[in-house]
Amino acid sequence: MTYNTSFCSSLANRINELAGFMQIKDVIPSVKVVDNGIILPRKQLGGISHNVKIPYQGLGGVVDKDGKLVKESIIYDLKIERDVDRIAFGGAYSVSNPVESEETAIYLGLAHRHWGHFLIDIVQRCWYPMVKGLLAKQTGNEAPYFDGNELTEDYVYVFSGFGDSSTEFTGNYKEFFRLLGLDCSKMFFANNPVLYKRVLVPDVAVHPGEYITTAYKTLFDIVIHNAMAEAVSLGLNTAEQIYFSREHLKDTKDMGENHIEKLMIQCGYKVLYPEELTLVEQIFCWQTAKEIACINGTIPHNCVFAHESLRLYVFNKMELMVGYQFTMDMVQGITPIYVEAYNEPFKRYPLSVSRGPFWISATENVRRFVSEQYGISTKADVSGIGDWINYLVRCGIAESKYQLRGNKAKIKNMLRKIGKI
Numbered sequence: 001m002t003y004n005t006s007f008c009s010s011l012a013n014r015i016n017e018l019a020g021f022m023q024i025k026d027v028i029p030s031v032k033v034v035d036n037g038i039i040l041p042r043k044q045l046g047g048i049s050h051n052v053k054i055p056y057q058g059l060g061g062v063v064d065k066d067g068k069l070v071k072e073s074i075i076y077d078l079k080i081e082r083d084v085d086r087i088a089f090g091g092a093y094s095v096s097n098p099v100e101s102e103e104t105a106i107y108l109g110l111a112h113r114h115w116g117h118f119l120i121d122i123v124q125r126c127w128y129p130m131v132k133g134l135l136a137k138q139t140g141n142e143a144p145y146f147d148g149n150e151l152t153e154d155y156v157y158v159f160s161g162f163g164d165s166s167t168e169f170t171g172n173y174k175e176f177f178r179l180l181g182l183d184c185s186k187m188f189f190a191n192n193p194v195l196y197k198r199v200l201v202p203d204v205a206v207h208p209g210e211y212i213t214t215a216y217k218t219l220f221d222i223v224i225h226n227a228m229a230e231a232v233s234l235g236l237n238t239a240e241q242i243y244f245s246r247e248h249l250k251d252t253k254d255m256g257e258n259h260i261e262k263l264m265i266q267c268g269y270k271v272l273y274p275e276e277l278t279l280v281e282q283i284f285c286w287q288t289a290k291e292i293a294c295i296n297g298t299i300p301h302n303c304v305f306a307h308e309s310l311r312l313y314v315f316n317k318m319e320l321m322v323g324y325q326f327t328m329d330m331v332q333g334i335t336p337i338y339v340e341a342y343n344e345p346f347k348r349y350p351l352s353v354s355r356g357p358f359w360i361s362a363t364e365n366v367r368r369f370v371s372e373q374y375g376i377s378t379k380a381d382v383s384g385i386g387d388w389i390n391y392l393v394r395c396g397i398a399e400s401k402y403q404l405r406g407n408k409a410k411i412k413n414m415l416r417k418i419g420k421i
Contacts, residue, residue, distance in 0.1 A: 001329065007339040007365045010319060015338060018209070019326045021079070026214045029203040031128055032072040036065040037199030038098050039190040041161045042089070042110060059091035060160040062107050062201050067092055072201040075109055075121050078323045079209035088121070089160075098193035104155040105196040111159035111167050111189050116298040116324065118173060120208055122159075127215040128202035129182060130222075157182065158196070161189035172279040179223045179230075179279065208327045217331050220304045224283055227305075231284040238285050239270035244294040244302075248273045252397050253356030255390055257295055259381055260315055260341060260360060264293055267374040274299060286310065295341075295360065296322050297353075304331040315341040315366065317358040318350050340365040343383070349395050351402050357394035359387075 001019055005012035043059040061073035074090035089110045108125045112118060161167040167189045169177070177184050205216035243264040247257055261271055269291075274282055286292065286305040293313040294300055300314050301324065314325070314336040329335060343359040350356045362381045370376040 001333065001335050003335050004337045007337065007369045008316070009340055009365060011316060011321065011338060011340060014321055018321060018323055019329070019335075021209060022326050022330050023211045024214065024217070024330055025211050028131065028215050029127065029205050029213065030072075031131075031203065032070055032201040034062060034064055034070055034199040034201060036195060036197065037070065037105075037201075038063050038065075038067075038095065038193050038195045039105060039107060039158050039160060039199060040093065040095065040193050041163050041189075041191050043091075043093055043163075055087040055089050055091055057089035057110065057112075059093050060110065061090040061092075062199055063092045067094070070199075070201050072203045073107055073109075074204075076204065076207055078327075079207060095193040098195040100195045102197050104198045104200065105158040105194075106155055107199055107201045108157050108159050111161055111169065113167075113169070113173065114298075115172070116301050118176075119301055119304060120206060120324065120327065123176075123219055124205045124216060125202040126180060126182065126219055127205050127213075128200065130219070155186070155200070157187045158194070158199075159187070159189050161191035163191050165191065167191060172282075175279040176223060179226045180219060181222070181226075206327060208324055212327060212330045220331055224287065224305055227280045227283040228287055230280050231287075234280070236281060236284045238288045240290045241267070241269040242285055242289045242292045243269040243271045244274050244292065244299045245271050246273075246295060246297070246299070249275065252394055253350075254295075254317065254358050254360060255387075255394060256343075256358075256360035256381075257317075259362045260295070260366065263362060263366070263370055263376065263378060266376050266378075267370055269293060274302070296325065296338075300325055300336060301328045303334040303336070304328050306332050306334055308333050310334060312336040313339060313369075315339050315360070317360045318342050318353065319344060320350065320353050322353050339369045343381075345391075346395070349398065351398055355398050355402055357391065357398045359391050 003015050003019055005015055008015065039062055040060040042057070045054060045058055057075070062070040064070060069090060069092040075088045077086040077088035079085065106128060109122050112121055169187070174184055206212045243261060245257065245261050246254060247261055265271060272285065282302060283305045286302060287307050289310065291311045291313070293315070296314045296316050300312065303310070303312055306312070312334055316338050319342060341360055341363055343361040343363070344350070350358055362378060364380070367378050367380065370378060
């Protein structure tokens with residue numbers, strides 16, 4: 001897919017380079033059957049590592065009776081270097097006396113409660129409960145809408161947990177599973193190693209930065225179909241132009257989005273806050289709006305729920321690209337128009353696409369965008385001493401969090417010991 005980069009100065013080549021790697025494969029992934037398989041919870045690796053062979057989300061996944069990692073349980077990181085497959089999550093570690101279960105488990109990955117990771121890392125294995133319907137659709141023998149009630153044997157869905165009882169899917173995560181047709185009462189979290197009589201490990205249906213499969217796309221088509229049926233029954237209303245904002249989130253990484261929000265209101269956009277909407281309401285917006293705009297990050301990942309003629313504008317809050325976006329764009333064939341909207345006075349910051357801090361600004365490209373697209377004339381942002389102090393504080397917070405990454409548990413434990421003295 002080719003992207004319009006008219007409102008980018010430095011990112012144009014990178015955008016089309018990353019997009020050019022993506023492809024869609026008309027295949028149904030395979031499934032690995034592991035008798036007496038053990039599902040491991042996440043085991044965090046301390047400290048910071050830039051070694052591509054070390055999974056930054058930790059060890060865990062599925063191991064066989066000999067303790068060897070089942071490679072199908074691996075979660076892959078975004079593929080940036082063409083000849084390197086970096087593992088995000090997965091790895092064996094020694095266990096003793098695991099809890100035993102006579103059930104058959106379908107392994108669905110790490111229970112990551114982050115919407116962007118959820119849409120890729122969790123959803124990518126949910127094709128297996130629909131395998132009969134997918135096969136029928138591939139041969140043209142059945143309508144594309146089916147659910148997860150096709151498997152006849154007794155089974156449970158199991159995720160690698162984070163080792164605590166708070167690991168669960170609620171809210172829109174749970175809503176997604178319901179709309180997909182999966183029975184949430186059968187979902188369990190392995191917060192301790194569990195040995196199952198049999199573990200079914202669906203292979204991934206997407207490799208971020210490289211390809212998606214038609215099986216992956218079909219999952220979102222099912223959710224959209226069911227969500228829109230509910231939206232009609234609820235009598236939902238939307239707007240033709242929507243700006244999805246992060247302004248109601250208490251996030252120390254972002255500053256300055258209020259300037260973009262005000263501009264988009266001037267352009268006729270209705271401002272909505274995704275975290276305040278149900279998943280059905282959000283999908284209804286993505287299916288009925290003509291234009292949607294937002295800051296880059298997790299929000300534009302929701303284009304997996306969009307109709308194919310949607311015009312999506314993404315304000316880039318950093319010179320770094322969120323590479324996962326091009327994977328999400330492939331699902332419905334959306335090609336967002338990127339608008340550079342960042343101010344980066346220091347070379348070190350932002351630390352990464354997730355750590356920030358991000359100084360969002362009505363840059364020259366933003367002003368040109370609203371002028372050419374909507375006939376709105378606006379002045380350049382003027383940064384005062386307050387803005388600089390605000391940004392420097394955010395840099396300090398981001399740096400502190402980065403340096404403490406992987407050591408929070410050790411620090412908490414140390415403080416507990418001090419408190420007992």
